[in-house]
Amino acid sequence: MTPASLAVRLMIPSGPLFFPVTAFGPGGDVDLDAYRAHVRQGVEAGAAAVFACCGTGEFHALTPEEFQECVRAAVAETAGRVPVVAGTGYGTALAVRFARLAEEAGADGLLALPPYLVAAGQEGLLRHYRAVAAATALPVIVYQRDNAVLTPETVVELARTDGVIGLKDGVGDLGLMQRIVSAVRTEVPGGFLYFNGLPTAEQTQLAYRALGVTLYSSAVFCFAPELALAFHRALHTGDDATAHRLLDGFFRPFVELRAEGRGYAVSLVKAGVRLRGPDVGEVRPPLHEPAAEHVERLARLTERGYALLADAR
Numbered sequence: 001m002t003p004a005s006l007a008v009r010l011m012i013p014s015g016p017l018f019f020p021v022t023a024f025g026p027g028g029d030v031d032l033d034a035y036r037a038h039v040r041q042g043v044e045a046g047a048a049a050v051f052a053c054c055g056t057g058e059f060h061a062l063t064p065e066e067f068q069e070c071v072r073a074a075v076a077e078t079a080g081r082v083p084v085v086a087g088t089g090y091g092t093a094l095a096v097r098f099a100r101l102a103e104e105a106g107a108d109g110l111l112a113l114p115p116y117l118v119a120a121g122q123e124g125l126l127r128h129y130r131a132v133a134a135a136t137a138l139p140v141i142v143y144q145r146d147n148a149v150l151t152p153e154t155v156v157e158l159a160r161t162d163g164v165i166g167l168k169d170g171v172g173d174l175g176l177m178q179r180i181v182s183a184v185r186t187e188v189p190g191g192f193l194y195f196n197g198l199p200t201a202e203q204t205q206l207a208y209r210a211l212g213v214t215l216y217s218s219a220v221f222c223f224a225p226e227l228a229l230a231f232h233r234a235l236h237t238g239d240d241a242t243a244h245r246l247l248d249g250f251f252r253p254f255v256e257l258r259a260e261g262r263g264y265a266v267s268l269v270k271a272g273v274r275l276r277g278p279d280v281g282e283v284r285p286p287l288h289e290p291a292a293e294h295v296e297r298l299a300r301l302t303e304r305g306y307a308l309l310a311d312a313r
Helices: 003-011 032-045 064-078 092-104 122-135 152-159 174-187 205-210 225-237 240-258 264-276 292-312
Strands: 049-052 084-088 109-112 140-144 164-169 193-196 215-218
Touching: 003 164, 003 193, 032 049, 032 064, 032 225, 049 064, 064 084, 064 092, 084 092, 092 109, 092 122, 109 122, 122 140, 122 152, 122 164, 152 164, 152 174, 174 193, 174 205, 205 225, 205 240, 225 240, 225 292, 240 264, 240 292, 264 292
Parallel strands: 049 084, 084 109, 109 140, 140 164, 164 193, 193 215
Antiparallel strands: none
């Protein structure tokens, strides 16, 4: 898939962007059957794209071989119905290796996660992402967060880089995002994409929508696709009353529950998948499982979210 064609497919607001968890069996090995079932259920539920082996998919915990197996499984399961974008990261050499493994597995694009640990300057970050973009023919979305926060000037240079099609924001600085969007619009007019990549992005998407950022990742889609779809429809039809009802009754309480444990942006989501879908196993260290009390609260909260949908019919 060319950068232009992937960009066009991602811009179609047909459904949430699906970031599946990676399934592990009782012994801790990757469970490809459970993973394929999880991906298949997401695509059949209405996902617009599958972002395989990214943050929610515990990219950090996968060996290169496991990573490629999972990406290949996601590609096979989607069968071209929606694009598959694979994560890549660590230092430049490993990021290039993962990018090439994803290309060999049939991925349609890459999500470039922040480099491992180092606090690099803008010049170094630009060189890093350009090296990843040059390593394969796959289009690249750059994910800014933590130790990889980009200036508007750097994003302009990325937008001028062959193969780089977008920026996913995990920082949440709306002032910075407004400056980035404005700078790119002025200097590199065209179809550069922006994504809200904050955890439980639904919580902040009304604000991002005001900046013109319409794409967002949805971890909730992993375990409550109907809730994620209802919110997505509300946003794209201007039904703010429904969006507010779901925010107040489900998404805000979920964000507050998620904040009660470190790593819950992944482990609590994975617990939610186990509550409502295939047994995808536990998270791998250094993440840990959520407390039983928190899983019980998640179950009750999810039931309440579905009751909101029933009441609206």
